[in-house]
Amino acid sequence: MAIRINLDMMLAREKMSSGELAEKVGITQANLSILKTGKAKAVRFSTLEAICRELHCQPGDILEYEED
Amino acid sequence: MKKKQNAALKVSIGFTAVFALALTALTFTGPWTVKWLCEFTNNQPIEKFLLGITYLAVPAGWGAIIILFRLLINIDKGIVFDKQNTKMLNILSWLCLYVGFLSGFATRWYIPFIIVSVTALFIGLIVRVVRNIIGEAIIIKDENDLTV
Numbered sequence: 387m388a389i390r391i392n393l394d395m396m397l398a399r400e401k402m403s404s405g406e407l408a409e410k411v412g413i414t415q416a417n418l419s420i421l422k423t424g425k426a427k428a429v430r431f432s433t434l435e436a437i438c439r440e441l442h443c444q445p446g447d448i449l450e451y452e453e454d
Numbered sequence: 455m456k457k458k459q460n461a462a463l464k465v466s467i468g469f470t471a472v473f474a475l476a477l478t479a480l481t482f483t484g485p486w487t488v489k490w491l492c493e494f495t496n497n498q499p500i501e502k503f504l505l506g507i508t509y510l511a512v513p514a515g516w517g518a519i520i521i522l523f524r525l526l527i528n529i530d531k532g533i534v535f536d537k538q539n540t541k542m543l544n545i546l547s548w549l550c551l552y553v554g555f556l557s558g559f560a561t562r563w564y565i566p567f568i569i570v571s572v573t574a575l576f577i578g579l580i581v582r583v584v585r586n587i588i589g590e591a592i593i594i595k596d597e598n599d600l601t602v
Contacts, residue, residue, distance in 0.1 A: 413602060417602045418602070420600060420602055421602045425600060426600050426601065426602045427596075427597045427600040427601060428597065428600070428601040428602075429601070429602050430601065430602065433602050
C-alpha cells in the first residue's frame with residue numbers, strides 16, 4: 387500500500403499502549419489493529435482527529451505516502 | 455423491525471417448503487401427472503417427450519430448492535453480503551436459464567412451453583442482476599468494515 391501508518395512510532399514516543407489509545411480514541415482494539423497493520427481502506431476524520439489529539443501530533447506524523 | 459424480518463423469513467421458508475413438497479410429488483408421480491395432463495389437453499402422442507422434458511428439469515428444480523434453503527439459512531444466521539451467497543445466486547440463475555432453454559427447445563413439439571421458457575429465462579435474468587447487486591454490496595461492506 388502507498389500510505390504507511392506510523393502509529394507504532396508515535397505510540398512509543400508518547401509511551402502509550404495500543405489498548406490505551408483505542409480506549410481514549412473510542413475505537414475497538416481490533417479496529418486499531420486494522421489501522422496499524424495497514425489493512426484499513428479508509429480513516430474517518432473524527433478518528434484521525436482523536437488520534438492526533440491523544441498523541442499530540444499532526445496527521446502527517448501518522449500517515450506517510452510511500453512510492454511503490 | 456427484527457420481528458417483521460423474522461416473520462418475512464418464516465414466510466419465505468414456508469413457501470420454499472411448499473415448492474419442495476410439490477417437487478417431491480412431481481418427482482414421484484411424474485408419469486401419472488404427465489399422462490393426466492396429456493389426456494386433459496388431448497396431447498397423448500407427445501406424452502413420453504413431455505415426461506422426458508419434465509425429468510430433465512426436475513434436477514434443476516431440486517438444485518434451486520436446496521440453494522433457496524441454504525440462502526434462507528444464511529440470512530437467518532445474519533450472513534447476507536457474503537461471497538458464498540453470490541455463488542449460490544449465480545448457480546440459481548444458471549439453473550433458471552437451463553430450464554428456460556430446455557423448455558424453449560420443447561416448444562418445437564409443444565408450443566405452450568413458451569410461457570415456461572420465457573418465465574424461466576426472465577427469472578434467471580433477474581437473479582443474475584440481483585447477484586450483481588449483492589456483489590457490489592459486498593465490495594461496499596468490505597470497505598465499510600475496513601474503515602476505522
